[in-house]
Amino acid sequence: MAKKFPTLFAISLLFASSSTLAETTALTPHTAEYQVNYGSIELGRARYILDAPQGNFFQYRFDSDIGLLMLSDKRHIRSDFTLEDDNQLVPMRYSVERTGTGPSFREQAAFAKGQNVVHSRYKEERAQFPYDNDLFDPLMVQLQFRLDMQAHKDELHYTMVKEGEVDDYAFKIVGKERVNIDSGSYQTIKFEVVRDSKKRQTFFWMAPELSYLPIRLTHFEKGSKQLDIKLLNYRFEPTSPTNTPATKQAQLNDDASNEEGE
Known part of the structure; x- marks a missing residue:
């Protein structure tokens, strides 16, 4: 059953043409910036950055300053992962660095598939968990979610290593909804985090035409809106044919063959 909502989920200026967007996926290099509000009070901004892949190696980053x-809270989060042929993302390393008011802390996770174990460290607590092919970290799981939506998968249930624990999270589709915010008007799919109680409710909206990029998120505690996160701007940077993972891997293989020939 779903537990507390991942912080990262809680946490447009269009620079690409519509024809380009039609070719994008959740793994197309992109940047998205959001405004974070507590009720009607602006707290700061958060940014997601997916860099261009190096071969089949991807890096996804999150930075926030609120x-x-x-009171202040700054977070720098990074996820390293690879991609399998069936659009399944495979986590490698995950790290969090939090600074600001109150105690600073770090979180790290290493997914050692060859050793069949996941090493976790949250603050000063260390833990190990059995490796599972369906286990994610809280950052790259967002991209897996978007890939699954593009593939029209029905089951939206994910297991993550987060804060030294393994937790299950489930989501359900509420319906289609037009979202009008300062950065633009978007046709979206509305989702809700599945919980046992209605005391805490979290909704988020994703735009199918933008490869299910999150547009807005709202979180309620006992019926009162706590968090309201809205998309400020985004930029997709479609990978050129010479920079795709398959092409880069082929180039690496050719280089290796040439070196052997020499």
């Missing part, structure tokens, strides 16, 4: 009065 604050209220004398």
Whole structure:
């Protein structure tokens, strides 16, 4: 059963043409920036960055800088992963660095598939978990979610290593909805986090025409809106044919063959 909502989920200026967007996927290199509000009070901004892949190696990053009065919270999160042929993402390394008001901390996870184990460290606590092909980290799982939506998968259930624990999260589709915010008007699919109680509710909206890029997220506690996160701008940078993972791998193989020939 779903537990507390991942922080990363809680946490447009169009630079590409519509024809280009039609060719994008969740793994197309892109940047998306969001405004984070507490109720109607602006707290700061958050940014997601998916770099161009190096061969079959991907890196996804999240940076946030939010604050209220004398309180501050800065986070730098990184996920390294690879891609299998069936659009299944395979996590490798995950790291979190939090600074600001209160104690700073770090979180790390290493997915050692060859050793059949996941090493986790949250603050000063260390743990190990059995490796599972369906186990994700809380950052790259967002991309897996988007890939699954593009593939029209029905089951939206994910298991993640987060804060030294293994937790299950489930989501359901509420319906289609037009979202009008400062950055633009978007046709979206609305989702809800599945929970046992209605005391905490989280909804988010994703745009199918933007490879299911998140457009907005709202979180309620006992009926009162706590978080309201809205897309400010985004940029897709479609990978050229000479920079695709398959092409890069072929180039690496050719280089290796040439070196052997020499």
